Amino acid sequence: QDTFQAPDYYNIDDILSEEHRMVRQAARDWVKRDVSPIIEDAAQKAEFPKSIISGLAGIGAFGPYIPEEYGGAGLDQISYGLIMQEIERGDSGVRSTASVQSSLVMFPIYAYGTEEQRQKFLPKLATGEFMGSFGLTEPDHGSNPSGMTTHFVDKGDHYLLNGAKMWISNSPFCDVAVVWAKNEEGRIHGLIVERGMEGFSTPETHNKWSLRASATGELIFQDVKVPKENLLPGKSGLGAPLSCLDSARYGIAWGAIGAAMDCYDTALRYSKERIQFGKPIAGFQLQQKKLAEMITEITKAQLLALRLGQLKNEGKATTAQISMAKRNNVDMAITIAREARQILGGMGITGEYSIMRHMMNLESVITYEGTHDIHLLITGLDITGISAFK
Numbered sequence: 547q548d549t550f551q552a553p554d555y556y557n558i559d560d561i562l563s564e565e566h567r568m569v570r571q572a573a574r575d576w577v578k579r580d581v582s583p584i585i586e587d588a589a590q591k592a593e594f595p596k597s598i599i600s601g602l603a604g605i606g607a608f609g610p611y612i613p614e615e616y617g618g619a620g621l622d623q624i625s626y627g628l629i630m631q632e633i634e635r636g637d638s639g640v641r642s643t644a645s646v647q648s649s650l651v652m653f654p655i656y657a658y659g660t661e662e663q664r665q666k667f668l669p670k671l672a673t674g675e676f677m678g679s680f681g682l683t684e685p686d687h688g689s690n691p692s693g694m695t696t697h698f699v700d701k702g703d704h705y706l707l708n709g710a711k712m713w714i715s716n717s718p719f720c721d722v723a724v725v726w727a728k729n730e731e732g733r734i735h736g737l738i739v740e741r742g743m744e745g746f747s748t749p750e751t752h753n754k755w756s757l758r759a760s761a762t763g764e765l766i767f768q769d770v771k772v773p774k775e776n777l778l779p780g781k782s783g784l785g786a787p788l789s790c791l792d793s794a795r796y797g798i799a800w801g802a803i804g805a806a807m808d809c810y811d812t813a814l815r816y817s818k819e820r821i822q823f824g825k826p827i828a829g830f831q832l833q834q835k836k837l838a839e840m841i842t843e844i845t846k847a848q849l850l851a852l853r854l855g856q857l858k859n860e861g862k863a864t865t866a867q868i869s870m871a872k873r874n875n876v877d878m879a880i881t882i883a884r885e886a887r888q889i890l891g892g893m894g895i896t897g898e899y900s901i902m903r904h905m906m907n908l909e910s911v912i913t914y915e916g917t918h919d920i921h922l923l924i925t926g927l928d929i930t931g932i933s934a935f936k
């Protein structure tokens with residue numbers, strides 16, 4: 547990690563502002579100092595390293611674009627992306643924690659919550675004193691969240707919530723969960739469920755081969771009494787959670803570049819040092835093909851993310867544009883991880899290098915926040931006007 551060289555083949559740094567570069571450097575330094583040395587061990591043990599929470603808050607990873615008056619960092623969308631890139635260069639699971647906290651918990655409270663909810667939750671989420679989770683997926687409803695069965699009924703002075711969410715990042719240790727559930731009319735609303743509410747439990751999901759340094763679990767609601775003031779009043783319908791996903795998917799489009807950069811950088815250095823048949827393996831055409839294609843794909847992904855960031859800053863990025871970038875960049879990263887691992891030969895399968903961990907992590911990243919297939923169908927719908935989902 548000491549010699550990490552961030553590839554910038556097209557001088558993209560020239561387009562970035564001074565603030566962008568400073569934010570990125572701070573995140574990069576922190577990842578190098580506090581994440582890289584411990585993350586392999588955490589992944590091997592399948593433990594989320596809680597010790598990094600304050601550091602994540604310190605680099606502005608919790609609510610990068612949430613206004614400072616609520617404890618956020620008040621940065622633009624490109625800075626947000628660059629922070630996600632640097633974190634995921636360390637580990638996709640750590641980036642997941644930041645994505646969920648920022649875009650799936652702080653964003654809906656900021657965008658759809660009351661002023662009281664913002665004041666109560668956002669500053670503590672920004673410092674990591676509160677950790678959040680986002681419950682959309684259910685055991686029987688993953689790609690098709692509109693079919694969800696988790697529901698609540700109005701009991702006069704409170705809502706009674708029943709149901710279960712599955713595959714929820716941060717669930718085992720979350721203090722608050724933004725949960726999407728249907729009311730008696732079948733309309734989807736967001737509810738803030740707090741740890742300690744009777745009937746609310748968060749069992750952990752074990753035996754994952756992917757995102758092992760991220761804690762994943764369920765959210766189970768058995769007659770949970772949710773105070774009425776915990777309903778997010780600003781938006782209802784499936785569009786409410788989907789708009790949160792837009793923000794998280796955008797961050798993932800940048801984050802995947804970080805994982806790819808780390809794999810490329812590792813493979814390039816290794817290939818120049820590893821001697822076979824009397825010369826560095828970097829001198830063989832087959833290895834150069836792999837490396838040349840990697841830097842080409844990373845460069846294309848960087849340009850896609852940067853332009854998307856500009857559109858986000860202008861409030862013009864569409865859901866379909868975000869889908870294209872999430873899908874392309876994660877697929878780019880997983881392909882690079884697989885190729886980079888081969889360049890390392892047998893060493894590539896060990897924890898001495900980060901590549902195999904990135905590769906396994908990216909199997910989750912290509913599945914969550916909309917699968918690779920679902921994002922293709924979002925593009926298909928956008929260009930044809932015909933939905934192939936149903």
Ligand code: TGC
Pocket residue numbers: 641642643645646680682683688689690691692715783784785786788789790791792794865914915916917920924935
């Ligand atoms: P559809 O009929 O298309 O839309 C329903 C309503 O929502 C509106 N809408 C949006 N609104 C805001 N933002 C968006 N991005 C929106 N997309 C759609 C739409 O206009 C409509 O509004 P209205 O007023 O007409 O009701 O919905 P559909 O049921 O056909 O589903 C479309 C589909 C398949 C694309 C969607 O369901 C989908 O994206 N599925 C994938 C599910 C997914 O991504 N789940 C992610 C769970 S969270 C997660 O994985 C976190 S991992 C985090 C980590 O650890 O980093």
Ligand code: FAD
Pocket residue numbers: 646680681682683687688689690712713714715716756757762910913914915916917918919920923934935936
């Ligand atoms: P399914 O929807 O059952 O899909 C299975 C396969 O069928 C996929 O290949 C899919 O592409 C394909 N498919 C489905 N529908 C169609 C169609 N119409 N056309 C063509 N192909 C189709 N969710 C949350 O709410 N919060 C979280 O914090 C969260 N964190 C996660 C963390 C991890 C580690 C993982 C693995 C998942 C997480 N998820 C979370 C859930 C994630 O969003 C879902 O796994 C994802 O949306 C896919 O749902 P599914 O697993 O039920 O797969």
